[in-house]
Amino acid sequence: MRLDKTKYRILVIEDNPGDYLLIDEYLHEYISEPELRHVQTYSQAETLLGQTQDLFDLILLDLSLPDIGKDQLLHVAQQVSQTVPVIILTGYPDMDFASNSLSMGVSDYLVKDKITALILYKSIIYALQRDKFLHSLRASQKRYMELFHLSPAPMWVYNLETLDFLDVNDAAIHHYGYSEAEFLSMSLRNIRPAEDMVFLEQAMTKMKETSNQRYKNIYRHIKKDGSIIKVEIIGNKIDFNGVPAEIVMATDITEKLVQLQAIENQNKNLKEIAWMQSHVLRAPVARIMGIIQLMQDDEMDHLEKESLLKEVYQSATEIDSVIKNIVDKSQAIRC
Amino acid sequence: MLKLPVLVVEDDTIFTMLLKKLIHKSQLAENTSTFTDPVEARNHVCQGIDQQIPVVIFLDINMPILSGWQFLEEIKAYRNPSNTWVYITSSSIDHSDQSQASNNPFVIDYLEKPISLESILTLKINLQKKLKELSS
Numbered sequence: 052m053r054l055d056k057t058k059y060r061i062l063v064i065e066d067n068p069g070d071y072l073l074i075d076e077y078l079h080e081y082i083s084e085p086e087l088r089h090v091q092t093y094s095q096a097e098t099l100l101g102q103t104q105d106l107f108d109l110i111l112l113d114l115s116l117p118d119i120g121k122d123q124l125l126h127v128a129q130q131v132s133q134t135v136p137v138i139i140l141t142g143y144p145d146m147d148f149a150s151n152s153l154s155m156g157v158s159d160y161l162v163k164d165k166i167t168a169l170i171l172y173k174s175i176i177y178a179l180q181r182d183k184f185l186h187s188l189r190a191s192q193k194r195y196m197e198l199f200h201l202s203p204a205p206m207w208v209y210n211l212e213t214l215d216f217l218d219v220n221d222a223a224i225h226h227y228g229y230s231e232a233e234f235l236s237m238s239l240r241n242i243r244p245a246e247d248m249v250f251l252e253q254a255m256t257k258m259k260e261t262s263n264q265r266y267k268n269i270y271r272h273i274k275k276d277g278s279i280i281k282v283e284i285i286g287n288k289i290d291f292n293g294v295p296a297e298i299v300m301a302t303d304i305t306e307k308l309v310q311l312q313a314i315e316n317q318n319k320n321l322k323e324i325a326w327m328q329s330h331v332l333r334a335p336v337a338r339i340m341g342i343i344q345l346m347q348d349d350e351m352d353h354l355e356k357e358s359l360l361k362e363v364y365q366s367a368t369e370i371d372s373v374i375k376n377i378v379d380k381s382q383a384i385r386c
Numbered sequence: 387m388l389k390l391p392v393l394v395v396e397d398d399t400i401f402t403m404l405l406k407k408l409i410h411k412s413q414l415a416e417n418t419s420t421f422t423d424p425v426e427a428r429n430h431v432c433q434g435i436d437q438q439i440p441v442v443i444f445l446d447i448n449m450p451i452l453s454g455w456q457f458l459e460e461i462k463a464y465r466n467p468s469n470t471w472v473y474i475t476s477s478s479i480d481h482s483d484q485s486q487a488s489n490n491p492f493v494i495d496y497l498e499k500p501i502s503l504e505s506i507l508t509l510k511i512n513l514q515k516k517l518k519e520l521s522s
Contacts, residue, residue: 326480329478330477330480333477338500345400345404
């Protein structure tokens, strides 16, 4: 049989020397070079584990130790098992206690009389694999929570039925001014101006009718300081720990809208200027051109020409005042 | 010379003077009436001219009280586009005005002010053709 060459670092907490010998033997049947560390009391183990976190790959724990009770030990084991997988060894089969400890995160529960080398080896391998898997799961969970909590855009999750806030991120707390506790005690209704409530109801009805997952709209929200902002809402339906909910990202576009309005005003001014050029300014220019056409006529007498010159002057004056108007409008744009 | 009434509807005296001179020079028509008041012109078109007689109208767009467009709207019930030939005259060089003109069934062409003798001579040939088509 080929032995497992991995150098598992295993802490064995076992007060009975005979039991320890047995464990040692079993382990060497399948693992060529296990790095075993043996302590006999809880306090020794505590000192050892208190030094550094990453000292062992796995802990084999005898439940009946001289210096600590079973229940208290289980409690400690549960905490330790967050970072290192723990396998409990016991002399007494106790199904309730066993299932209880497993549900609390302990990797396995083995009765000493029933242990064989294979059972112990399998249990260790399973525990390590499961720990690896749980580790990556926790990491990805953390990553996703960070995506939510550290997102620079305000985000929250709310209950689709009650509209209560279920979770908010830091950006939302910072931008809106409500504390997390305040947010979690409020519903969407509390951040809407009273006169906009009808839009909220409409949106919720629409939301229930549609099977669409994604949702986008622009609403007005109230910050804690009472100021009203315009936000673009993008939402997605999610299942939040079993509750039908929506995750929402809110982008404050108040500033953007103000800028847009300014651009629109400028556009209007520019259009007016263009209109003035082609209509108001063009009219006296066309008239002067017409007058010149008339004056080129030889049949015209002196008096007629004189009166036409007056018309030219008048048109020129008109052009002058139109140009002044246009300049005024252009200056309004520049500001 | 064309044998049909020609109306000049224009509130600016200079343009009226110029257009009258051009009509005279080009020998466009014998019978030219000028209106500085578009309301008067409308009444004349609707009540003063037989519906069967073809008519040419030089129509300014920018007039107070009744704009050129309104004028065309109001003669709709009295005149048929087949023998009512309107030339829009305007100092505007705005393309939207020109496209609005081309969408109106009465409007034959859009003349940019100041109107040249050449454009009057061209439209005269065009009108002669239209008259011939109408009588045949």
